[in-house]
Amino acid sequence: MKKKPDHLRTVTFERRFTRHAEGSVLIKQGETWVLCTASVEERVPPFLRGSGRGWVTAEYSMLPRSTVERKEREIKRGKPDARGTEIARLIGRALRAAVDMQALGERTVT
Numbered sequence: 640m641k642k643k644p645d646h647l648r649t650v651t652f653e654r655r656f657t658r659h660a661e662g663s664v665l666i667k668q669g670e671t672w673v674l675c676t677a678s679v680e681e682r683v684p685p686f687l688r689g690s691g692r693g694w695v696t697a698e699y700s701m702l703p704r705s706t707v708e709r710k711e712r713e714i715k716r717g718k719p720d721a722r723g724t725e726i727a728r729l730i731g732r733a734l735r736a737a738v739d740m741q742a743l744g745e746r747t748v749t
Contacts, residue, residue, distance in 0.1 A: 642669075680747045693743025697730035699723050 656665040660676035
């Protein structure tokens, strides 16, 4: 039975979904699944070295069969997808706004 547009969908969070990332979660809402992983590196971009502040960045990609028509991988096309690049930038900005970079120390979370 299909839900009406104004009905809330159940959201689930499955933590520690991947084995090797320092942090990961699989988020499910209806037929939409989002896998988020976090990798931590003990370094920062050159413009932050010596500042005591950290950095958070994001990557975004859709799997080839995540859409009705098969989505070609960026690596196969040889150039980044403009939409995906903008989504990654938006996610990165949102994460940086929410994280205390001083408390993070000189680490990068991707």
